[in-house]
Each structure stands twice: as structure tokens, then as C-alpha cells.
Amino acid sequence: MRKVHKFTCIGCPSSCEIKLFENDGQKIEVVGAGCKIGKEYAIKEFTAPERILTSTVRVENGVLPVLPVKSEKPIPKKLIRESVQALAKVKVRAPIKQGSIVYENMLNTGVNVIASRNLEARDLER
Amino acid sequence: MNVDTLVIGGGPAGLAAALSANKNGVKNVLLIERGSELGGILPQCIHDGFGTVIFKERLTGPEYAERYIQEIKKTGINVKLETMVLEIDRNKRVIAVNPTDGLLDIQAKTLILAMGCRERTRQQILIPGDRPAGIFTAGVAQRYINIEGIMLGKKIVILGSGDVGLIMARRFILEGAEVEGVYEIMPVPGGLTRNLVQCLQDYEIPLHLSHTIVNIKGKNRVEGVAVAQVDSDMRPIGGTERFVPCDTVIVSVGLIPENELSEMVPLKLDSMTGGPIVDETMETSTAGIYAAGNVVHVHDLVDDVSTEGEIAGKAAARFGELKERENPIKVEAGENVRYVVPQIIRKKSFEQNVKLSFRVKEVQRNTSVKVFAGGENIYSMKERVVRPPEMLSVSLPSSVLEKTQVVKVVVEKDNEKSS
Numbered sequence: 231m232r233k234v235h236k237f238t239c240i241g242c243p244s245s246c247e248i249k250l251f252e253n254d255g256q257k258i259e260v261v262g263a264g265c266k267i268g269k270e271y272a273i274k275e276f277t278a279p280e281r282i283l284t285s286t287v288r289v290e291n292g293v294l295p296v297l298p299v300k301s302e303k304p305i306p307k308k309l310i311r312e313s314v315q316a317l318a319k320v321k322v323r324a325p326i327k328q329g330s331i332v333y334e335n336m337l338n339t340g341v342n343v344i345a346s347r348n349l350e351a352r353d354l355e356r
Numbered sequence: 357m358n359v360d361t362l363v364i365g366g367g368p369a370g371l372a373a374a375l376s377a378n379k380n381g382v383k384n385v386l387l388i389e390r391g392s393e394l395g396g397i398l399p400q401c402i403h404d405g406f407g408t409v410i411f412k413e414r415l416t417g418p419e420y421a422e423r424y425i426q427e428i429k430k431t432g433i434n435v436k437l438e439t440m441v442l443e444i445d446r447n448k449r450v451i452a453v454n455p456t457d458g459l460l461d462i463q464a465k466t467l468i469l470a471m472g473c474r475e476r477t478r479q480q481i482l483i484p485g486d487r488p489a490g491i492f493t494a495g496v497a498q499r500y501i502n503i504e505g506i507m508l509g510k511k512i513v514i515l516g517s518g519d520v521g522l523i524m525a526r527r528f529i530l531e532g533a534e535v536e537g538v539y540e541i542m543p544v545p546g547g548l549t550r551n552l553v554q555c556l557q558d559y560e561i562p563l564h565l566s567h568t569i570v571n572i573k574g575k576n577r578v579e580g581v582a583v584a585q586v587d588s589d590m591r592p593i594g595g596t597e598r599f600v601p602c603d604t605v606i607v608s609v610g611l612i613p614e615n616e617l618s619e620m621v622p623l624k625l626d627s628m629t630g631g632p633i634v635d636e637t638m639e640t641s642t643a644g645i646y647a648a649g650n651v652v653h654v655h656d657l658v659d660d661v662s663t664e665g666e667i668a669g670k671a672a673a674r675f676g677e678l679k680e681r682e683n684p685i686k687v688e689a690g691e692n693v694r695y696v697v698p699q700i701i702r703k704k705s706f707e708q709n710v711k712l713s714f715r716v717k718e719v720q721r722n723t724s725v726k727v728f729a730g731g732e733n734i735y736s737m738k739e740r741v742v743r744p745p746e747m748l749s750v751s752l753p754s755s756v757l758e759k760t761q762v763v764k765v766v767v768e769k770d771n772e773k774s775s
Binding site for chain 2: 238239240241242244245281282285288295296298300311314328346347
């Protein structure tokens with residue numbers, strides 16, 4: 231059966247409205263994408279939608295009580311909520327360097343969650 | 357103290373402006389910031405999507421800020437945090453105060469204003485009802501959750517579909533709250549389409565267009581809101597009222613450039629943007645005082661804020677260089693254009709290209725953006741769809757613009773069939 235799927239690209243503010251034509255579960259054509267990012271986005275949304283995960287984790291001894299974190303790469307959209315729940319149990323100790331790994335291999339995706347910023351310690355370590 | 361260039365505000369515009377002034381040869385640059393760290397609003401914007409234009413990457417807010425902060429550290433730029441400006445005048449003398457230096461008396465050769473913007477509040481839109489705890493602007497909620505680590509409520513109603521409100525809708529869901537819906541008084545969404553997709557659609561949060569909150573109920577804490585549909589004049593329609601129980605109301609109803617200091621100078625302001633009138637180098641109505649970023653007009657992309665900061669910093673470094681001060685070219689907003697920045701273009705400018713940034717008044721499909729110099733159409737570009745929340749821009753060589761006294765930007769419906 232032939233179906234049309236509509237996607238709004240989130241790659242940039244142009245927000246291209248893209249149509250993906252499907253025939254029996256197979257992609258047959260992508261129209262409306264202003265660039266390569268849009269075409270790839272539509273195909274990805276059709277096959278296996280992904281998002282970058284961003285959240286915060288608790289911090290001990292930091293100048294701030296929470297640390298913003300993100301997944302190094304996009305992860306399956308359907309795993310975002312469960313991932314955030316996993317991060318709710320994490321506590322890290324300041325000082326923290328931007329890019330350092332906060333959570334390894336999130337839900338077996340092979341993707342690490344890393345610190346989005348540097349965070350200094352509240353007082354000097356004894 | 358004496359400085360060459362003083363930058364007021366350490367957000368994305370100020371960071372880029374200070375760096376650019378330094379790179380373009382200003383020796384003594386001082387950057388002052390009211391908050392306790394650099395980055396402005398960026399540290400609390402933990403979601404990704406920043407930097408797609410400048411860095412060709414989807415960075416989070418803290419990462420984007422960090423790129424500039426690290427650059428600043430490599431230079432001799434002097435940074436003063438927790439520093440608040442009390443007074444400013446047209447001779448570029450600034451009185452500021454902070455806990456370490458006490459009172460600071462700063463004489464600058466050039467000034468760059470980068471104070472950003474602030475949120476409109478419940479009081480500014482006059483929602484009737486009780487005044488219980490549990491009503492926050494979206495940016496305040498963002499700060500509580502992402503910086504202070506404090507959750508604000510369990511059942512949330514969001515008023516206004518501005519970008520920060522949409523982003524907070526998703527954030528509340530991920531932090532375990534329930535978001536009953538987003539209510540937008542206008543018939544069209546206020547935020548970027550990509551945020552409607554990845555914040556609302558992804559989490560199945562309903563968006564109620566042409567709806568508003570008509571009453572807030574609650575003794576100590578918010579207990580619920582009355583919502584109603586509005587007509588084309590934005591008046592509530594009788595009989596459409598519905599009570600929604602909730603414990604938290606998030607208000608995301610727009611941003612206002614923060615220009616108390618600009619008024620103190622005083623600088624000429626544009627009533628449409630709420631910010632100072634600037635020329636193609638971001639110079640304001642007072643020579644040697646520049647402005648950049650959300651203090652000039654509210655942007656939707658931080659990349660554009662940084663770019664404006666860069667232009668202002670470079671211009672401060674070239675202060676005094678020849679450009680014709682008399683008889684600037686006027687830039688006008690024509691059909692379906694709300695405003696254009698810059699508002700004036702100076703002749704014989706050292707800027708070889710002028711970027712005109714503008715917003716449309718209404719959503720329009722199959723249109724053309726056209727620029728007229730005098731009566732002559734000097735630029736035309738087809739756009740499939742234009743929307744008020746999405747800023748548009750056109751870059752044109754100043755040599756082309758200089759031919760006339762008036763440049764006009766219009767967005768008009770194509771007569772021919774769309775291709």
C-alpha cells in the first residue's frame with residue numbers, strides 16, 4: 231500500500247516540510263527537503279527516529295547542585311524517557327571537565343552521556 | 357579607570373563583541389557581567405541545537421558558551437563578574453559596582469551594549485485571578501530546574517508558545533511532571549517549528565491555538581486555571597471556558613530588549629524592536645556606542661546574536677575611521693515586514709556587505725522577499741513559507757545600496773504559480 235508521511239525537519243530554522251512516500255514499508259521518494267540534512271532526517275524519522283538526549287545529573291561538592299549532560303550521539307527516540315530515568319540515579323563529584331563521561335553505554339546503545347560544561351568544586355579537596 | 361572598549365553584558369553578544377574587538381586590535385578591552393559567570397542565558401539552556409550556523413554542529417547552550425569563554429581566556433580581555441552598571445552617559449563614562457572593587461568609575465573610548473533581553477511577566481499581560489505561588493516565567497523555571505536543581509510542580513499548564521515555553525514543556529515531562537497543554541492566544545505558534553516538532557509532538561503535548569488563560573485560582577498554591585477560546589480580536593468567547601486543575605503555571609509570552617541603560621545615555625530607540633536604532637556596523641545614535649544581540653532586537657538563533665556581536669566589536673576597533681555621518685540611508689519595512697535591522701546605513705562605510713535582518717508580520721506561503729533601492733528592485737528571493745517567529749535576512753553589497761536614500765524590504769505574494 232502507498233502511504234505519505236509528513237515530517238518537519240529540525241535540522242535548522244528553515245523547518246522544511248518534507249514528504250516521504252512509502253510503498254509497503256519501503257521508502258520510494260523524499261520530496262520537499264531543502265538540503266541533504268532534511269532528506270536524511272526524513273529517512274531516519276521513517277525508519278528509526280533519533281534524538282540527542284539532554285538532561286541534568288546531581289553533583290556533590292560543586293559550585294552548582296546539578297550538571298547539564300548530553301548523549302555524545304543521537305539515541306533512539308523511544309529510549310529518551312528511560313535514559314532520563316537512569317540519569318536521575320546518577321551523582322557525580324565536582325570538579326568536572328566538559329566532555330568527561332558521566333554514564334557509559336546508555337541502555338546498551340553504545341552511546342556515552344557526557345558533561346556539557348566544566349563545573350568547579352565548592353571547596354578545595356583536603 | 358580608563359579602557360579602550362567596554363562591553364556591558366557577558367552573554368553571547370558580549371562575548372563575541374569582546375573577542376572581536378580584541379582580534380581587531382583593541383588593546384584594553386573590559387567585559388563586565390552582572391551574573392556570577394559568563395554565558396548569559398546559555399548555561400541554563402541545556403538542550404541542543406545551538407551553533408548550527410557558526411560551528412556546523414548541534415551544541416548545547418553550555419557548550420556553545422564554553423567555546424567563547426575558552427577563547428576569551430586566551431586573550432588579555434579583562435573580565436569583571438557580579439558587576440552591575442548604575443550609570444552611563446553619552447561621553448562613555450560608566451559607573452558600576454561589584455563586591456571586590458566597590459564603586460568603579462570607568463571612562464571608555466568605545467562602548468558596546470550587550471544587555472540582552474528579559475521576559476514578559478504575568479503582570480504585563482494582566483491575567484485576572486488570585487496571586488498564589490506556582491506562577492513562573494519559562495526562563496525562571498528553566499533556571500530553577502537546570503541550574504539550581506529544583507523541580508517546580510507536578511501538573512503544569514503553559515501559557516504562550518514561545519521557544520522557551522516549548523522547551524520547558526519537554527523538560528517538565530522528562531523530569532516526571534505532567535504538562536496538560538500549551539495555550540497560545542494567537543492563531544499561529546510563537547516558537548520555531550523545530551521546537552513544536554521535537555518538544556510538543558514528540559511528547560504528545562496538546563497545543564491550543566487561539567486560547568488563553570482567563571483566570572488563575574488558588575489560595576496559597578495554584579489550584580487551577582480557567583482557559584477559554586478567543587476570537588479574532590483576542591477576546592475570550594463566552595461559553596468556551598473550561599477549568600483545568602494544575603499546580604503550576606508557566607508564562608512564556610515574549611521577550612523585551614533590556615534598555616534602561618540605553619535610555620539613560622540617551623540613545624534613540626526603535627518602537628518596533630524595543631532596542632536602539634543602529635547602523636550597518638551596529639553603531640547607535642551616539643558615535644562610539646554600539647549595541648548587539650537581543651538588546652537590539654530579540655533573535656531566535658544564538659548564532660545570529662554572536663554574529664552581531666562580532667560586527668559591533670570590529671566596528672569599535674575601527675571607531676573614528678571614515679564613514680559618512682550625515683544623511684544616512686533609511687531602511688524601511690514594507691509590505692508584511694514588521695521591522696528591519698539595521699534601521700540606517702551609512703554611506704562610505706568600511707563594511708562591504710550589509711546584512712538586513714527582518715521579521716514578517718504574518719505567515720505567508722509562496723512569497724518573494726524583495727529589496728528596493730529607491731524604486732529599483734535590487735534583490736528578489738522566493739520563499740516557500742515565511743513565519744513571524746523565524747527571522748529572515750539578506751546580505752547585500754553596500755556599493756549597491758549606496759545609490760539611494762531609501763532601502764525598502766518587502767515580502768509579497770508571488771503572482772506566478774509556485775514552481
